[in-house]
Amino acid sequence: MNQTATVSEQFDAVIVGAGFSGLYMLHRLRQLGLSVKVFDAAGDVGGTWYWNRYPGARCDIPTTDYAYSFDPELEKEWTWSEKYATQPEILDYLRFVADRHRLRSDIEFSTTVTSARWDEQAKRWRIATDRGKEVWCRYYIMASGCLSIPKSADIEGAGRFTGQVYFTSQWPHEGADFTGQRVAIIGTGSSGIQCIPLIARQASQLTVFQRTPNFSIPARNGPAPADRLMQLSEDRAAYRHAARWSRGGIPVEPTDVLGVTASEAVRRERFEAAWEQGELFAILGVFADQGVNPASNDIVAEMIRERIRSAVEDAATAEALCPKDHYFGTKRPCLDTGYFETYNLPHVRLVDLRTQPITSISEQGIDTADESFGFDAIVYATGFDAMTGALAAVDVAGRGGLSLAEKWAPGPSTYLGLMTAGFPNLFMITGPGSPSVLSNMTVSIEQHVDWVAGCVKDMREAGFETIEPTALAESAWGEHVRDCAAITLHPTASSWYMGANVPGKPRVFLPYIGGVNAYRQACDDVVSQGYLGFRRTGRGRDQCRDGVIRSMQPDVAMVLEVMAGLGLPPMETLSAADARALMAATTATRPPAPEVGEVTDGVMPGPEEDLPYRLYRPAAPAGPHPIVVYFHGGGWVLGDLDSDDPLCRDLCARTGAVVVSVNYRHAPEARFPAAAQDAFKAVQWVDANAVSLGGIPGQLAVAGWSAGGNIAAVACQMARDAGGPRIAGQLLICPVVDSEMTRPSYAENGDGYILTTALMRWFWDHYADPADRGDPRAAPLRGSPDDLPPACIVTAECDPLRDEGVAYARALEAAGATVRHIRARGHTHTSVTMVGVIISGAPVRAQIAQALADFFPAPIAAPVTGALSHSSIG
Ligand code: NAP
Numbered sequence: 032m033n034q035t036a037t038v039s040e041q042f043d044a045v046i047v048g049a050g051f052s053g054l055y056m057l058h059r060l061r062q063l064g065l066s067v068k069v070f071d072a073a074g075d076v077g078g079t080w081y082w083n084r085y086p087g088a089r090c091d092i093p094t095t096d097y098a099y100s101f102d103p104e105l106e107k108e109w110t111w112s113e114k115y116a117t118q119p120e121i122l123d124y125l126r127f128v129a130d131r132h133r134l135r136s137d138i139e140f141s142t143t144v145t146s147a148r149w150d151e152q153a154k155r156w157r158i159a160t161d162r163g164k165e166v167w168c169r170y171y172i173m174a175s176g177c178l179s180i181p182k183s184a185d186i187e188g189a190g191r192f193t194g195q196v197y198f199t200s201q202w203p204h205e206g207a208d209f210t211g212q213r214v215a216i217i218g219t220g221s222s223g224i225q226c227i228p229l230i231a232r233q234a235s236q237l238t239v240f241q242r243t244p245n246f247s248i249p250a251r252n253g254p255a256p257a258d259r260l261m262q263l264s265e266d267r268a269a270y271r272h273a274a275r276w277s278r279g280g281i282p283v284e285p286t287d288v289l290g291v292t293a294s295e296a297v298r299r300e301r302f303e304a305a306w307e308q309g310e311l312f313a314i315l316g317v318f319a320d321q322g323v324n325p326a327s328n329d330i331v332a333e334m335i336r337e338r339i340r341s342a343v344e345d346a347a348t349a350e351a352l353c354p355k356d357h358y359f360g361t362k363r364p365c366l367d368t369g370y371f372e373t374y375n376l377p378h379v380r381l382v383d384l385r386t387q388p389i390t391s392i393s394e395q396g397i398d399t400a401d402e403s404f405g406f407d408a409i410v411y412a413t414g415f416d417a418m419t420g421a422l423a424a425v426d427v428a429g430r431g432g433l434s435l436a437e438k439w440a441p442g443p444s445t446y447l448g449l450m451t452a453g454f455p456n457l458f459m460i461t462g463p464g465s466p467s468v469l470s471n472m473t474v475s476i477e478q479h480v481d482w483v484a485g486c487v488k489d490m491r492e493a494g495f496e497t498i499e500p501t502a503l504a505e506s507a508w509g510e511h512v513r514d515c516a517a518i519t520l521h522p523t524a525s526s527w528y529m530g531a532n533v534p535g536k537p538r539v540f541l542p543y544i545g546g547v548n549a550y551r552q553a554c555d556d557v558v559s560q561g562y563l564g565f566r567r568t569g570r571g572r573d574q575c576r577d578g579v580i581r582s583m584q585p586d587v588a589m590v591l592e593v594m595a596g597l598g599l600p601p602m603e604t605l606s607a608a609d610a611r612a613l614m615a616a617t618t619a620t621r622p623p624a625p626e627v628g629e630v631t632d633g634v635m636p637g638p639e640e641d642l643p644y645r646l647y648r649p650a651a652p653a654g655p656h657p658i659v660v661y662f663h664g665g666g667w668v669l670g671d672l673d674s675d676d677p678l679c680r681d682l683c684a685r686t687g688a689v690v691v692s693v694n695y696r697h698a699p700e701a702r703f704p705a706a707a708q709d710a711f712k713a714v715q716w717v718d719a720n721a722v723s724l725g726g727i728p729g730q731l732a733v734a735g736w737s738a739g740g741n742i743a744a745v746a747c748q749m750a751r752d753a754g755g756p757r758i759a760g761q762l763l764i765c766p767v768v769d770s771e772m773t774r775p776s777y778a779e780n781g782d783g784y785i786l787t788t789a790l791m792r793w794f795w796d797h798y799a800d801p802a803d804r805g806d807p808r809a810a811p812l813r814g815s816p817d818d819l820p821p822a823c824i825v826t827a828e829c830d831p832l833r834d835e836g837v838a839y840a841r842a843l844e845a846a847g848a849t850v851r852h853i854r855a856r857g858h859t860h861t862s863v864t865m866v867g868v869i870i871s872g873a874p875v876r877a878q879i880a881q882a883l884a885d886f887f888p889a890p891i892a893a894p895v896t897g898a899l900s901h902s903s904i905g
Pocket of ligand 1: 088089090092114116178185186217218219220221222224225240241242243363384412413414415527532
């Protein structure tokens with residue numbers, strides 16, 4: 032209880048913050064007829080643009096796009112003077128908006144919200160401020176910004192300095208005059224890079240203390256871009272609509288050019304164009320794969336480094352300014368005006384803190400390991416406690432007194448970045464888990480505000496008093512946010528996106544990187560599915576639509592979308608020959624597969640005819656090696672040595688085992704049990720010839736995917752029944768183990784995920800007569816599970832075959848076999864095996880490789896190299 036509370040007022044909604052978010056939220060809630068109070072610690076509207084008044088402060092999204100779109104008249108009445116407007120102009124704009132919509136009357140300035148407590152009885156929030164005021168509200172909306180709590184000066188001795196101290200994030204309103212002064216600037220993020228050239232114009236000496244060099248490109252500021260202005264004047268609504276449904280909140284035509292496969296000429300041409308354009312989304316989109324592929328990323332990064340080296344005259348300074356410890360784009364890149372050239376001025380010096388760390392700040396200046404510097408002023412451009420800082424700055428207690436700070440101690444957890452379980456009716460505008468800082472903020476802000484306003488409207492109309500996400504929906508969204516980040520290079524950087532700039536802050540990737548468009552669709556889908564993932568209560572009603580809005584791995588979803596767009600005929604409508612031709616055509620377009628030591632083709636005797644095989648030998652360690660006999664997928668009808676070549680290479684490279692991929696006879700030419708007989712014969716032959724194949728006798732495992740998993744499992748049963756050969760382990764990836772097609776996974780995943788129920792039926796019809804489908808050599812789940820080798824069984828969440836794989840794992844386990852069951856979350860029947868295409872399959876294949884390696888007695892190397900994973904940077 033706030034003892035100093037003197038006044039208690041009731042509002043429908045309280046909003047914290049009067050920047051872009053808070054102003055528009057106020058406007059929307061007023062339109063709904065709600066009583067609203069806005070609090071802001073600042074003396075006027077503006078949010079981030081009120082505080083960050085340092086010289087050179089500008090937006091770095093073109094102002095044509097960095098503006099509200101909700102009010103077409105406003106757009107007509109306001110004209111931006113530059114491509115990237117200055118802070119004073121943006122502040123003027125926000126004042127203009129506040130005046131135009133008469134917003135100030137509901138805003139209390141110079142007032143900080145200190146605590147917010149949910150009252151379960153009243154179903155309201157009790158809000159306390161630093162002015163001793165207490166107000167109650169139904170809806171509590173944090174529109175407090177992503178970058179609004181400055182990091183403190185976390186450097187030893189910071190309080191001792193007797194000269195002038197400035198923070199870019201809290202710049203004095205009267206400005207600062209550095210004429211004739213010796214000035215230090217600490218920090219080379221966007222703020223530092225913007226103010227350094229301007230402070231250099233005044234200071235007699237400027238020393239920049241750089242911990243991490245940053246990628247920056249010339250902003251090429253000037254008049255607002257003519258092409259954008261034309262598009263806006265021709266069809267403003269269409270332009271804004273395109274922005275809302277774009278990836279980053281600006282209409283940009285995405286490229287499909289891959290850096291790794293583009294010619295040098297194309298690479299240069301695309302880079303030059305982006306460099307000349309001077310826009311962040313252009314340089315971030317030179318290649319489609321630069322955010323996920325280290326090699327592609329390095330092409331762009333190196334071209335930027337070339338520019339830095341040519342701009343800075345002193346070679347050592349240039350090299351120190353070249354970022355090399357993070358992939359381009361994984362820390363927020365900057366736009367600048369003459370930043371690198373500033374270091375050519377005789378009175379400007381760079382101190383590289385990597386080689387010369389600050390030991391402490393003294394009364395007179397800054398001491399490093401090598402030198403003592405005297406200064407008249409120190410400017411901290413050291414950044415913010417991003418994304419969670421402002422939310423955690425208020426003492427928030429939700430249901431049952433749950434503290435937000437405590438709940439989020441391991442990292443923030445939200446549903447859609449909009450709400451968090453345990454805190455009913457608390458909305459966040461651009462909270463963690465939403466695109467926010469990775470997007471054009473104004474577009475993301477409007478989308479959040481519109482969503483919240485729609486939600487409040489829907490609640491009032493339906494008579495609900497509270498809304499809160501379910502624990503399941505929230506944790507699944509968190510997984511989705513992590514899945515999206517995991518396929519990119521972003522988590523490899525020590526960035527503020529990761530919380531890495533604040534000592535002790537948990538390292539989690541805070542924003543949603545799946546794109547503004549994908550995110551908007553998810554939010555819309557939640558609503559159209561009756562507020563999926565939310566519980567709403569009121570007037571004796573309790574409506575909970577528990578569920579998960581996105582569970583598929585993002586790259587899998589993307590591939591499915593692309594494939595759907597190709598309009599290919601369903602396989603099951605084709606003849607076997609045409610289906611094989613289609614598969615071969617798809618195979619030819621795959622990216623290069625991992626390198627292995629040696630690949631040789633040969634033939635081995637089969638039960639009726641010779642069987643072609645392909646042998647993959649690892650580059651290391653030196654042989655002999657354990658051997659894995661591998662059977663490809665394709666429903667006993669399709670597939671060959673080429674179809675599963677990338678997977679075989681991947682298994683070989685990851686495990687250090689020899690992989691022998693066998694091309695068994697196919698249906699309908701050779702129906703059941705031909706494939707199973709071939710598989711068993713191949714295992715016998717490889718076992719007998721292990722030494723000449725470079726294998727270790729007795730160290731033999733079998734593996735297979737899909738129908739290949741079927742015959743691998745069958746070969747194990749046949750080997751057991753025949754008394755040999757001894758098989759060290761069976762790796763069954765999404766195997767067909769039963770002919771029964773009624774398990775729930777068929778109902779859930781039987782359509783839309785490439786392997787469909789109809790296609791599976793087509794496979795069975797080609798392979799086996801109905802009377803044979805219960806034979807354990809066709810349906811190994813029907814066979815005895817006793818005395819089988821250890822197994823690794825991989826099942827994919829979105830696979831019709833999932834439940835039979837689960838059943839086989841259980842049956843083997845119940846019979847006493849050692850079973851490792853890998854559940855590939857968010858994957859389809861095919862996606863785990865799509866080496867080089869589905870990035871999210873790589874960690875699953877790393878687990879598979881480990882399981883395969885574990886079948887063999889002596890530890891074998893399971894090298895996960897850069898070519899197989901991008902989880903490390905050299
Ligand atoms: P920032 O990007 O976090 O940069 C802070 C800088 O200070 C980094 O170089 C950091 O080094 C350094 N630093 C922090 N603590 C330090 C310490 N104890 N000792 C030495 N160096 C230290 O912060 P920012 O420049 O204020 O920008 C934050 C974000 O605000 C930007 O990324 C951008 O999203 C937004 N912003 C936008 C604009 C615009 O629209 N034009 C302008 C300014 C800011 P490390 O990298 O090693 O941590």
